[in-house]
Amino acid sequence: MRRYVQTPGPIGEFSELSLAQRAGPLDLLYTGYGLLVVVVVVASYVLGAFGWLSHDPQAINVGLINAPPFTSGHLLGTDFLGRDLQARLILGIQAYFLPGLLAITISVAGGSILGVLAGYKGGWFDTIITYFDNLLDSFPRLVLILLVIAAFKPDIYYVMVVVGITGMPVIANLIAGKIAFLRQKSFIEAAHALGLPAHTVVLKHILWLNCRALLVIQATLGMAEAILVETSLSYLGFGVQEPTPSWGNMVQAGANYFLQGNFWPSTAPALAILATILGLQLLGDGLNNLLEGKRRK
Amino acid sequence: MAMDAGPLLAIENLRTYFYSRAKRAFIRSVDGVSLGVARGETLGIVGESGSGKSVTALSAAGLVTAGPGVISGRIDLHSNGTRRNLLEGLENYARFTEQDGRVMAVEKDERGWRKHSDTLMAGVRGKEIAMIFQNPRSALNPYSTIGKQLVETIRLHTNFKRESEAKERAIHWLERVRIDSPGLRFDNFPFGLSGGMCQRAMIAMALSAEPSLLIADEPTTGLDATIQSRIVDLLAQLKTETGITTLLISHDISVIQRLSDRIAVMYGGTVVETGRAAEVLAPQATARHPYTAALLASIPSAETIRRKSYLQAIEGEVLDTIEVPRGCRFYGRCNRVTDAIRENCAGIEPPLAEIAPGHKVRCWLYPAAEKA
Numbered sequence: 001m002r003r004y005v006q007t008p009g010p011i012g013e014f015s016e017l018s019l020a021q022r023a024g025p026l027d028l029l030y031t032g033y034g035l036l037v038v039v040v041v042v043a044s045y046v047l048g049a050f051g052w053l054s055h056d057p058q059a060i061n062v063g064l065i066n067a068p069p070f071t072s073g074h075l076l077g078t079d080f081l082g083r084d085l086q087a088r089l090i091l092g093i094q095a096y097f098l099p100g101l102l103a104i105t106i107s108v109a110g111g112s113i114l115g116v117l118a119g120y121k122g123g124w125f126d127t128i129i130t131y132f133d134n135l136l137d138s139f140p141r142l143v144l145i146l147l148v149i150a151a152f153k154p155d156i157y158y159v160m161v162v163v164g165i166t167g168m169p170v171i172a173n174l175i176a177g178k179i180a181f182l183r184q185k186s187f188i189e190a191a192h193a194l195g196l197p198a199h200t201v202v203l204k205h206i207l208w209l210n211c212r213a214l215l216v217i218q219a220t221l222g223m224a225e226a227i228l229v230e231t232s233l234s235y236l237g238f239g240v241q242e243p244t245p246s247w248g249n250m251v252q253a254g255a256n257y258f259l260q261g262n263f264w265p266s267t268a269p270a271l272a273i274l275a276t277i278l279g280l281q282l283l284g285d286g287l288n289n290l291l292e293g294k295r296r297k
Numbered sequence: 298m299a300m301d302a303g304p305l306l307a308i309e310n311l312r313t314y315f316y317s318r319a320k321r322a323f324i325r326s327v328d329g330v331s332l333g334v335a336r337g338e339t340l341g342i343v344g345e346s347g348s349g350k351s352v353t354a355l356s357a358a359g360l361v362t363a364g365p366g367v368i369s370g371r372i373d374l375h376s377n378g379t380r381r382n383l384l385e386g387l388e389n390y391a392r393f394t395e396q397d398g399r400v401m402a403v404e405k406d407e408r409g410w411r412k413h414s415d416t417l418m419a420g421v422r423g424k425e426i427a428m429i430f431q432n433p434r435s436a437l438n439p440y441s442t443i444g445k446q447l448v449e450t451i452r453l454h455t456n457f458k459r460e461s462e463a464k465e466r467a468i469h470w471l472e473r474v475r476i477d478s479p480g481l482r483f484d485n486f487p488f489g490l491s492g493g494m495c496q497r498a499m500i501a502m503a504l505s506a507e508p509s510l511l512i513a514d515e516p517t518t519g520l521d522a523t524i525q526s527r528i529v530d531l532l533a534q535l536k537t538e539t540g541i542t543t544l545l546i547s548h549d550i551s552v553i554q555r556l557s558d559r560i561a562v563m564y565g566g567t568v569v570e571t572g573r574a575a576e577v578l579a580p581q582a583t584a585r586h587p588y589t590a591a592l593l594a595s596i597p598s599a600e601t602i603r604r605k606s607y608l609q610a611i612e613g614e615v616l617d618t619i620e621v622p623r624g625c626r627f628y629g630r631c632n633r634v635t636d637a638i639r640e641n642c643a644g645i646e647p648p649l650a651e652i653a654p655g656h657k658v659r660c661w662l663y664p665a666a667e668k669a
Contacts, residue, residue, distance in 0.1 A: 186431075187435060187436050187437055187439070189360065189430070190428070190430055190436040190437070191438070193428040194422075194428075194453075194503070194506070195421075195454065196449070198415075200449075209438055209441055210438075
């Protein structure tokens with residue numbers, strides 16, 4: 001069945017308090033930490049993209065295999081081939097950044113279009129989206145991704161296209177619910193009565209002015225989702241392929257040496273995943289509270 | 298502007314029905330309404346909730362599109378030297394099955410209907426017919442400043458297409474609706490303004506397109522009593538300044554009394570009385586529809602206060618417009634039925650008959666009804 005998720009938005013509960021005044025300390029903490037994570041991720045992406053790394057991430061040093069952290073020259077130690085972990089961690093973000101953005105773009109753009117069609121046109125658009133949603137809900141996403149990999153090749157971009165498409169119904173539902181909620185508001189009726197064309201009302205007054213916060217939040221959560229999916233796939237060996245580093249395949253490669261007491265080659269990327277996903281989720285949560293005006297009980 | 302002959306807006310036998318899925322029946326919100334609004338005049342429509350006054354206005358603005366609603370009749374708009382029927386050709390998209398004057402079933406091509414309605418309304422809604430609503434605060438987009446919203450309508454409907462020109466024009470209009478320091482208010486969000494100011498901004502938005510007809514649907518409902526009277530003053534001032542034709546809808550007789558030139562009293566989806574405001578609402582008048590008399594008796598006036606008499610509630614419930622009685626719609630609640638006319642009242646719907654020049658009443662009490 002179609003779910004109408006009504007976000008109890010700030011309509012009618014506006015106050016003149018500034019953002020900082022409305023915010024609880026936890027919201028600010030979450031958002032602050034999340035933004036820090038975003039800055040670190042973007043910085044790492046730039047460092048990796050231009051190759052500004054302290055070590056060559058692919059340089060093998062068989063004399064220094066599984067070196068522990070704080071070994072001279074290797075702050076985080078080395079992996080099972082003696083490659084510098086810090087450089088590989090920084091380079092590893094390459095596997096997520098652009099593919100993750102692709103997934104977000106697909107899910108936000110596609111979800112908005114479907115949501116607008118379902119919410120505004122209704123009728124058979126609504127039916128199609130409901131069935132699409134049910135179809136995706138009833139099918140394990142990882143299996144779908146593995147199918148795509150089997151049919152094409154284990155390329156992270158293929159995976160992210162699937163992640164993007166499977167993320168669409170959630171956003172479509174949120175947007176459709178919000179539109180159904182907004183359409184009863186008299187300012188939408190008033191906009192029609194003032195003779196504004198339908199596309200202006202939908203795109204500007206509904207989607208841009210009233211749903212942008214929602215979309216930003218969904219985008220943050222989508223990035224976290226993309227990282228998690230890649231990690232699961234890498235652990236299965238279907239993610240980014242060696243020697244290109246990704247946090248997922250680093251965890252997987254390092255795990256073989258875990259029980260020998262060499263915990264750092266898998267723990268460092270695992271912590272990076274943890275910190276990043278936590279940051280993105282908290283950012284989404286914090287933004288939700290700040291922008292959508294929800295108060296913590 | 299050349300003065301065209303005839304009224305600006307002529308509504309003829311308008312019927313707007315909604316389908317109630319729960320009751321599997323048509324709700325006859327507007328059932329055969331004929332009205333005319335002359336150029337420059339203010340027509341006040343008054344009636345209880347559910348009498349069909351708002352739906353009449355929404356039909357005229359082409360805003361009744363929801364679900365299996367059905368509109369038939371004519372709505373002629375004479376402006377800029379042309380006459381157009383705002384319901385032209387819509388009958389092609391809906392098929393009625395009627396049985397002794399009652400609509401029993403409707404088949405409707407909703408997409409075609411809506412599309413056609415939008416083409417008919419293009420260049421009319423907002424441009425020729427502008428509307429203001431009740432609860433002004435919720436009629437403005439909470440995420441945008443009033444200035445931006447005003448600029449948007451100005452650029453859409455007038456020749457002030459450049460951003461800077463439109464802004465100047467917007468501030469001019471904020472000034473005209475007497476918002477203090479309009480330059481500063483321009484950048485305010487609706488939640489930063491009082492309800493009265495929001496309504497002023499809304500009026501500015503509606504008038505900035507320089508429409509030929511302004512529909513004010515309960516413009517003072519949802520505002521404080523003091524603000525209400527200020528908004529009424531503003532509307533009165535704007536009327537003398539711009540001479541705009543207004544269709545004013547309110548259940549508040551005092552608002553109607555202050556602003557209207559002519560009045561139409563609606564009950565159960567039809568007009569039961571229409572005439573010049575002074576005549577219909579004159580305290581001494583005796584020739585009027587029993588419903589109008591009952592409405593007037595239910596509000597406090599200087600007269601009732603002086604005499605310390607009680608206000609009279611109208612007995613009974615507002616007519617359920619699903620099961621419309623065969624005779625007069627007000628028969629069940631009427632306290633002026635006499636034995637001489639009882640048979641007529643119960644069995645035949647009275648026509649809207651002229652009892653004095655320009656004053657029409659739908660009641661068997663007046664001999665004119667027999668002749669009509």
